[in-house]
Amino acid sequence: MLRRLLAIAGKEVRQLKRDRLTFGMIIGVPLLQILLFGYAIDLDVRNVNAAVADHANTSLSRQVVAAAEASQIVTVTRSAAGPEALEALLDAGEIDAGIYIPHDFERRLIDADRPAGQLLINGSDPTVEGIVRRLSSMPLPGQQQPSKLFEARTYYNPExxxxxxxxxxxxxxxxxxxxxxxxxIAIVRERERGNLELLITxxxxxxxxxxxxxxxxxxxGLIQVSLILWVSQALFQVPIRGNIIxxxxxxxxxxLAALALGLLVSTLAKTQFQATQLTIFTFLPSILLSGFMFPFEGMPRIAQWIGEIIPLTHFVRLSRGILVRGADLGELHTEVWPLLAFFGVFLVLATLRFNKRLD
Structure with missing residues (x-):
């Protein structure tokens, strides 16, 4: 019995040696997971994109803005004309926080009954919202104890x-x-059954x-989208603030981008099992680096660069922008063009590899 067991085990080892893709997955999947979770995933959100509307324009107001940036919670990327402009930037997804300092800022500081300014926060990401809210009670420059500096106002998901x-x-x-x-799997199945060779003729x-x-x-895919939207409305009361079209x-x-990626995967896989393995291999970085599970702003810069070349990253911004913030597709056009580019590149690569394999 031991001889038979060893013979079967030896045969399986030889099979794994011949199946280079599976052998690569044995090494690649754990390495990918440990690198992603150990290095790329960081729950300490920093440097959230912010805009400032400073109507006071005094030395103290500028010190407050500088102190907010020094906390590394926000990075001020632009200035705005007023609260309405800050709201427009939030709606377009260009910032996640807005700091409004009114013209009577220093007089408001004397009055302990009301906040001196206003903090506008994108609440579609609870982690970012919780981090930015800390600014509402940060200490004034030169003070040690925090005070009620800003009134925090959460947009889109106040609950x-x-x-x-x-x-x-x-x-x-x-x-x-x-x-x-x-x-x-559909393409690989056609190849396994010999149908692709027939189509080539x-x-x-x-x-x-x-x-x-x-x-x-x-x-x-559109049927799946409709099903998800129906369930989200019926069971979870998720609002649809934007245009459903x-x-x-x-x-x-x-x-289209995901299907083109599937075509490319099919040209790399020889069996349906390998196609499944490669799909999971592409799925891991997509779900971890797209901002779905972990805040995009909390990732190291290199992980953000990698995330920008993942199609799911751009669709997450599109879906949250349309459903949660009520933005229209014109405001989010910068997320549409990358998806179209991904579709074109993946389709061309898949077509070239298909010719190379089956000529």
Whole structure:
């Protein structure tokens, strides 16, 4: 019995040696996880993008702004004309915090019954909201004890309900997993059954074959979006503040990018099991570096650069911007173009690898 067990075990080891992709996953997955969780994921949010509307424009008001930046909680990236301009920047997703200092700022400091200024906070991310709120009670320059310096006003999710933050981003997470997996397995299954070789003998071009394969899945992805929205309304009372058409248009662009990635994965995998492995391998950094689970602002700069080349990062901003903040697609156009670029690049690479493998 021992001989038979060793023979079977030896055969399995030889099979793993021949299956380079699986062997690479044995090493790659744990390395990827330890690097992401140990280095890239940081719950200590710092340097949140902020704007300042300083109507007082005094030495003390400038010292207060400098003290806020010195705390490393916020980084002031721009100035605004007033509270309305700060709200517009919040709606567009260009900042997560706004500091409004009124013209009578120093007189308000004497009155202990009212705050001296106002802090406008993006509440669509509870972690960022909690960190920025600390500024409302920071000490004045030259003081040791904190005082009620700002009145904190939370936008979009004042109750701090988790579903309002999670569900919009969850649309992208579900679409990424299912679209990449479905497409990759569908192509590999065709190859395993010999159907792709039969299709090559027809006048259908490689690009036409690739596009034809993904068209049905666009409809499937939109059905999934509709299902998620219905459940989020029926069970979690997640508000839909923006135009639902904008959300569907953004979803189509993201679905196309995810399907093109699935096509690229299918050209790398030889079996359906390998296609599943590669899908999980792409899913891990997407879910961890996109801002879905952990605050994007809390990541090291290099992790943010990597996150910017992940399609899910841009769709998370789109879905939260439309559903939670009520922004329109025109205000969020800077997140749409990267998704279109991802779709084009992934589709071209998949088509080139398809030709190379099956010529």
């Amino acid at each position: 701090g309900r988790s579903p309002v933050n999670i569900v919009p981003a969850l649309i992208g997470v579900i679409l990424h997993l299912t679209m990449v997996l479905f497409t990759a 027809t006048p259908v071009k490689s690009a036409e074959l690739m596009l034809g394969k993904i068209i049905p899945y666009v409809l499937i 904008d959300l569907y248009l953004a979803s189509v662009v993201f679905i």
